[in-house]
Amino acid sequence: MVLSIDEKTQIQALDRTQPVLPVAFAASEKRTADYVRHGTTNLFAALNVTTGEVLGECKPTRNGKDFLAFLKKAVKPHAGRDIHVVLDNLSTHTTPEVMQWLAKNPHVHFHFTPIGSSWLNQIEIWFGILTRQSIRRGTFSSVNVLIKQIRDYINSWNEEPNRSPGPQLPARSSRRSDSPRPT
Numbered sequence: 001m002v003l004s005i006d007e008k009t010q011i012q013a014l015d016r017t018q019p020v021l022p023v024a025f026a027a028s029e030k031r032t033a034d035y036v037r038h039g040t041t042n043l044f045a046a047l048n049v050t051t052g053e054v055l056g057e058c059k060p061t062r063n064g065k066d067f068l069a070f071l072k073k074a075v076k077p078h079a080g081r082d083i084h085v086v087l088d089n090l091s092t093h094t095t096p097e098v099m100q101w102l103a104k105n106p107h108v109h110f111h112f113t114p115i116g117s118s119w120l121n122q123i124e125i126w127f128g129i130l131t132r133q134s135i136r137r138g139t140f141s142s143v144n145v146l147i148k149q150i151r152d153y154i155n156s157w158n159e160e161p162n163r164s165p166g167p168q169l170p171a172r173s174s175r176r177s178d179s180p181r182p183t
Helices: 064-078 096-104 122-135 143-159
Strands: 002-016 035-048 054-059 083-087 108-112
Touching: 002 064, 002 122, 002 143, 035 064, 035 122, 035 143, 054 064, 054 143, 064 083, 064 096, 122 143
Parallel strands: 002 083, 083 108
Antiparallel strands: 002 035, 035 054
């Protein structure tokens, strides 16, 4: 079992002062540069590398205690199996409490990405997809509205987790190339 785990910090609940003007013929989408900031949240997320499913939880703070609570929740469904967790080198991932828990749970193995290479962690790719598809052009009147949007996106993602975000290639024919073509 491989879990890719990280945090997306300081996600802002921004509310534009004017509504976004939609795309029109010969005109791109327009929005004002000014906004009201209603606060932030921190998203802890774990991507199951085998299934593509995502477990996510928003918290107002981001520290070792929050990370450990999320880590326990992420590995719990896989109890009794060896679990390999891919992480970056963030200090909250190696607090004394986390390391003590890790020592008591020998079936959980941490694998750290090289410093400056957290983009190698697959959850970072998913964070980019979440940002582009759900957060970037959103308007959020409160942090609770933002959190609901994130939860809804995760639930939608998990309905079909192995889909590719890009264009789909046509299915390959099982017919051999030297087989006669049907007429």
